[in-house]
Ligand code: KG4
């Protein structure tokens with residue numbers, strides 16, 4: 001079963017071709033080709049993502065990226081020039097080339113930025129019509145969760161259920177209880193900004209580049225090394241841990257952003273040294289991690305789960321990955337820990353493929369298929 005996957009929920013144009021099968025007890029999954037065409041350089045100028053700009057870039061990138069993944073998987077001969085055309089022009093031309101050996105087209109249906117989702121969906125529909133290949137719509141949050149199943153050895157990882165997933169991305173922060181693959185319940189989520197959004201917005205306040213997560217993580221790491229290797233006098237920067245002691249599983253990160261803004265504005269220019277920015281990054285990162293870990297561990301205990309699955313762009317944060325592991329060993333021994341390889345934490349189409357492989361019966365009529373920017377896992 002060969003799957004062509006398309007993921008355009010945010011600012012990366014992602015495509016992959018994978019081969020998977022569920023025969024007997026063996027679940028196999030092989031990546032034939034994958035590509036993430038990043039738009040970071042374009043959005044960096046503006047300090048964040050502009051949906052209309054992202055949509056235009058997806059439209060421009062999709063045909064070229066399709067050509068690349070088809071060629072590198074060996075499903076298309078390298079001579080084809082047709083994909084230089086835009087979506088409207090290629091549909092006639094697609095019919096003229098030999099149909100590639102693809103059984104399913106998987107496409108992200110939501111949640112995400114509506115104009116961006118539509119570009120991917122319309123592209124999938126065009127291919128589906130031209131080549132007569134069915135479409136499986138995929139939930140982007142489920143993809144971030146199931147990214148943990150991807151392994152390099154060609155087998156699909158096994159997860160022990162019930163499981164709890166902490167999904168932390170630029171658009172979402174959710175705690176999801178999982179009875180089994182396909183059976184989800186959101187038990188907590190952010191009431192305002194997502195964790196990744198908080199990284200991005202606070203980084204902007206500090207004058208750092210977009211995306212803010214990796215920028216803050218980098219400077220926080222420098223600060224950590226400084227504290228451990230020298231006797232650096234630390235200026236005491238203390239930030240709040242919003243909702244940390246509330247007995248629910250919800251989060252709130254906009255207050256943290258406001259606290260950073262006030263602190264930064266109040267600090268005289270002369271004191272805004274490199275050291276100050278590093279210390280601030282360290283504290284922002286730790287504040288976000290502290291809240292995420294406290295609620296995740298408490299939920300894992302209360303719901304007596306057997307596994308914890310970390311996922312989403314923020315899951316590529318080294319400190320979050322390591323501190324969650326350590327905290328689990330200290331507080332809830334015996335629970336399995338799953339976290340995707342870093343490149344499968346941020347948006348990619350391989351996670352879309354592995355998710356589609358678990359929903360082979362859920363093909364959708366292309367006339368019915370539409371983007372659902374606010375799709376909620378467990379509600380469909
Ligand atoms: O999952 P993702 O690629 O896109 C969405 O679905 O939103 O997540 C992007 C988010 C951005 O907010 C980015 O700043 C954050 O993930 N991010 C990180 C790191 N790498 C990416 N946050 C913290 N530390 C990182 N190393």
Ligand code: ZN
Pocket residue numbers: 010140144169170312313346347
């Ligand atoms: Zn994402």
